[in-house]
Amino acid sequence: MTIYIPYKHTPGEELKFCLRSIEKYLTGYEDVILITDEVPEWYKGNILFHKDVSSRKQLNIISKLFQVKDEKFVMFNDDHFLLKPLHINEIKNWYHGTLKEALNNATGKYYTAIRNTIDHFGDVRYFDTHFPCIFTNYQIHRVFRLEWGSYEYIIKSAAFVDSEGEEITDCKINHPMSKMAIEDRIKDRTFFSTGPNGMRMQMMNLLNELYPQKSKYEY
Secondary structure, three states: EEEEEOOOOOOOOOEEEEEEHHHHHHHOOEEEEEOOOOOOOOOEEEEEEEOOOOOHHHHHHHHHOOOOOOEEEEEEOOEEOOOOOEEHHHHHOOOOEHHHHHHHOHHHHHHHHHHHHHHHHOOOOOOOOOEEEEEHHHHHHHHHOOOOOOOOOOOOHHHHHOOOOOOEEEEEEEEOOOOHHHHHHOOOOOOEEEEOOOHHHHHHHHHHOOOOOOOEEEE
């Protein structure tokens, strides 16, 4: 299977470390392809060109994934970091709790997207955790055909509504932490993720320690 990363260019270096973690630990994949129209100057990997269609994050993501023609593929986000050896066939469709439980911690547009997904599908499993996942072309097309004109939905949960999946605790670090605290948080994890508020000096130092070698996707 090929890994696709729907990507919107930002000043941060999450993508660089994501790719390094894939190359360091993941086996069994065929290629990594960015879906984007904004390529970082250091990136020399393959690209599936597609512009964002609006200012709405979920709509942009599903529009990019809709461009993929593979019958089955893996989606990574640029802030997913692999911490130990893994074969691509070991990637599960991981979830944590239900949509109503996730709604309690959501705000803004993401809250509305979860609410719309609940209204359409009911209180199903919450698959929009910070892990890669495996999509089929059919699942992406089914989600793409939802009413996106004035609504947003959370994509993984909508796509995997009929899936059993496997439950796992999420690990996203989106606030400043000491290097020791981060190391303790990610100990024994297979993946972790970070957000803009977590990408401080201590996190960058740790990422450089975890993934010091350039990947083949970097000049």
